[in-house]
Amino acid sequence: MAKRWTNDLTHADVTPEGAFLNRRQIMAGLAGIGMAGLAAPARANTDLEPTDWDVITQYNNFYEFGTGKDDPAANAHTLTTSPWTIKIDGMVDKPGDYALDDIMSKMTIEERIYRFRCVEAWSMVVPWNGFELKDLLDMAGVKPEAKYVAMETLFRPEEMPGQNVPFIEWPYVEGLRLDEAMNPLTIMASGIYGKDIPNQNGAPLRLVVPWKYGYKSIKSVVRITLTDKEPPTSWNKAIPNEYKFYSNVNPEVDHPRWSQETERPIGGGIFAKRKPTLMFNGYEKEVASLYEGMDLRKYF
Numbered sequence: 001m002a003k004r005w006t007n008d009l010t011h012a013d014v015t016p017e018g019a020f021l022n023r024r025q026i027m028a029g030l031a032g033i034g035m036a037g038l039a040a041p042a043r044a045n046t047d048l049e050p051t052d053w054d055v056i057t058q059y060n061n062f063y064e065f066g067t068g069k070d071d072p073a074a075n076a077h078t079l080t081t082s083p084w085t086i087k088i089d090g091m092v093d094k095p096g097d098y099a100l101d102d103i104m105s106k107m108t109i110e111e112r113i114y115r116f117r118c119v120e121a122w123s124m125v126v127p128w129n130g131f132e133l134k135d136l137l138d139m140a141g142v143k144p145e146a147k148y149v150a151m152e153t154l155f156r157p158e159e160m161p162g163q164n165v166p167f168i169e170w171p172y173v174e175g176l177r178l179d180e181a182m183n184p185l186t187i188m189a190s191g192i193y194g195k196d197i198p199n200q201n202g203a204p205l206r207l208v209v210p211w212k213y214g215y216k217s218i219k220s221v222v223r224i225t226l227t228d229k230e231p232p233t234s235w236n237k238a239i240p241n242e243y244k245f246y247s248n249v250n251p252e253v254d255h256p257r258w259s260q261e262t263e264r265p266i267g268g269g270i271f272a273k274r275k276p277t278l279m280f281n282g283y284e285k286e287v288a289s290l291y292e293g294m295d296l297r298k299y300f
């Protein structure tokens with residue numbers, strides 16, 4: 001599988017030129033600093049310092065395994081992630097049950113170091129490994145009438161103890177507008193720090209949409225449906241006035257119960273300073289055009 005290093009996409013590096021520039025700069029950097037620089041090529045040329053592995057994998061939201069932040073790390077080992085099949089159906093040319101191994105053999109895995117901003121006003125920086133959702137959708141062949149992509153998490157209460165409790169309606173469901181799903185920033189992640197993604201982070205494959213609040217990034221996906229109707233989403237169904245479909249990170253639109261102006265980086269210790277939250281989580285240049293003319297206070 002090919003591997004292309006990319007960095008924080010506040011720069012132009014969603015484009016091939018940008019990726020090329022990064023590689024060149026990395027090579028130039030290595031030439032200058034010698035072998036000692038080899039340990040950190042993926043981090044070169046980004047202002048983002050990835051959060052520690054232990055933090056990313058032990059402070060989680062995955063309600064199928066409990067409601068506490070440390071419940072998923074404690075409980076998710078019960079999940080069987082192999083074999084894994086993803087049903088792709090709805091408005092596609094080639095609907096079917098796709099074996100994950102087959103999918104992975106056809107996709108280009110890249111590293112993407114992204115900001116991750118939860119609606120609860122905490123944040124991390126995660127070095128994901130994954131592929132662009134667009135490549136998977138292209139493989140299935142999206143029909144012209146499709147306007148949205150719906151996704152569903154596995155429903156297997158015998159392995160996901162939280163699903164025995166009606167905390168929210170199971171299975172967890174999420175969705176994107178088709179142009180959001182096709183955006184080059186939108187990935188399906190299968191790894192973190194170059195290792196297989198741990199169960200508690202959504203193994204074996206989860207969505208990552210870095211400009212939206214974390215709850216859009218649905219874990220352990222088993223079904224992807226192309227549709228012409230805005231699909232239902234779990235948190236909107238649970239608390240409709242607080243969580244709407246778009247869920248774009250926006251420091252100017254407060255949650256009904258708290259401000260979204262700042263965020264608490266996890267892993268910096270309890271005295272870590274809060275940081276200002278960025279419009280579209282720092283990916284404004286790449287995604288603002290998707291929402292041109294939309295009232296983001298209404299469509300939040």
Ligand code: MTE
Nearest residue numbers: 060061062063118153172214215217218219
């Ligand atoms: N996906 C499923 N299936 N179940 C969940 O409870 N939680 C969401 C999202 N995806 C969730 C989910 C929320 S609220 C957040 S903030 C992120 O996953 C957390 O991802 P992380 O634990 O990898 O940081």
